[in-house]
Structures are given as structure tokens and as C-alpha cells.
Amino acid sequence: MLLVVFICAFIMGVSLGLLGAGGAVLTIPIFVYLVHMEAQVAISGSLFVVCVISLLGGLSYYKKSQVDFRSVVLFGIPSVIMVWLSRTFLLPWIPDPIWNANNYFISKSSFLLILFSILLFFAAYRMLNPPAINSKDAPNSKGYFFILFNGLLLGLITGILGAGGGFLIVPALVLLQKLDFKKAAGTSLIIISINTGVALISKIQSLALLEWPFVLAFTGMAILGMFGGSKLSQFLSSDKLKPLFAYFILAMGIFILIKELY
Secondary structure (H helix, E strand, C coil), rough: CCCHHHHHHHHHHHHHHCCCCHHHHHHHHHHHHHCCCCHHHHHHHHHHHHHHHHHHHHHHHHHCCCCCHHHHHHHHHHHHHHHHHHHHHHHHHCCCCCEEECCCCEEEHHHHHHHHHHHHHHHHHHHCCCCCCCCHHHHHHHHHHHHHHHHHHHHHHHHHHHCCCCCHHHHHEEEEEEECHHHHHHHHHHHEEEHHHHHHHCCHHHHHCCHHHHHHHHHHHHHHHHHHHHHHHHCCCCCHHHHHHHHHHHHHHHHHHHHHHH
């Protein structure tokens, strides 16, 4: 089984390198359903993996001058604040169990996984129906409001569910900050690495629950996969692969929802 898990880690890294997506989307289900981690421990593990990988990816973009630090500040401040608030106050506030009546029981862990499955549905929808982006039509008068809203939403998603939320960041940066896609991707990775790092620090005691030799080995395999995916991206069109990946995470969302509800 451990071999299967490391193969999955490599595949997850390939998807990141090839598509720029698939970090927490794949890591959390692997940790929960293959490694049998408790959901909140899996989220902490996912935060570490995504933080390391996004930081390495972001630094590679930085070396090519494809990171806009003004956008990092504008987008990062509200998201970092929300990450800290959600990890420090909102997550502990969620009761356990969420529901225990009429012979039906939903634990806090199941509730978080149900929310995660809903996030997968939304991510799949965004991949299958990408927003029409035309920076010339960007609503400048409302731009800062939308950046603030997206930053807060991103922070909530990262803080509660351990997901990077790149599918939210990149379109917002292209539309509102008028960045080209490569610079938006590089900027997004830096923002994600900061957010996931803050999420880890805000509940640093959760790191003691992780099996570090396994998590580090998993992260190493994912990094190898990411570099492999980056090489493959020179020969394969990510636009053609994204619909397949979207249907895959849609199926995964359905699986998680059914498993946790029934």
C-alpha cells in the first residue's frame, strides 16, 4: 500500500507541474482514504505538502521575473488574516459531532470532508467552465473589493480545508490586476505558499501529530513528479488535459460525499 501511496504522490506532483492544479485536491483524499489519517491531521499534512511545493514552484517563477509582488501584498493581506482567523477561532468553534440525532451521526472530520467535496465540485466546474477573461473590461472601480473578497474566501478555504485555491487566485489576478497568465501563476504560487505557511504556524501543535518521515518522503515524491510534469508540459497541452482532470476530481468529490454521508 505504501508503494501505491508514493505513486499517487508522484502523480499528484505531475498534475501540479502539468496543470498547475491538484495539490490539496489529491493530497487530502490520499491521506484520508489510503493512509487512513484523521481528516484534521490530513489537512495539516496537506498544508505542509502544498506549502513546500508551491514555494519551490513560486521561486522558479521568481527567477524568471514572473511574480508580481504588488499583487502578492494586495491579495495576500486579506487572505493571510482570514487564514489566521479561521484556523485560530473558526475551526476550533466547529462542534464535534456536527449532528447526532435520529440515529444519524456526522463527526467534525466528516463535515470537513463534505465541505472539501463541495470545493472539488466548484473546482471541477471552474476547470470545465473557465471565466471569460478580458483585462480591458476589468471593473477598476470595484477591483479592490473583488480582490478583498477573493482574498478572504481564499483564506477561509485554506484555513478550514487546507487547499491552496489556485483556481480562485489566477483568474482574479488576470482579470483584476491585468497580469498575464504566467505571471499570475507565479504570483498565485507565492500567495499559496504564504497562506499555507501561516495556516501551519497558527496551529503549530497539529504538526506534532504528523508522521514526519512519511510526510517528508511523500513531499519528496511529489516534488519529483512536479519537475516531471513541468518537462511534460513542453510537449502536452494542459488545455486538453484539464477537462479530464476536472472530471476526475468531480468523481472524487462524489465518492467523498457518498462515503461521508452514507
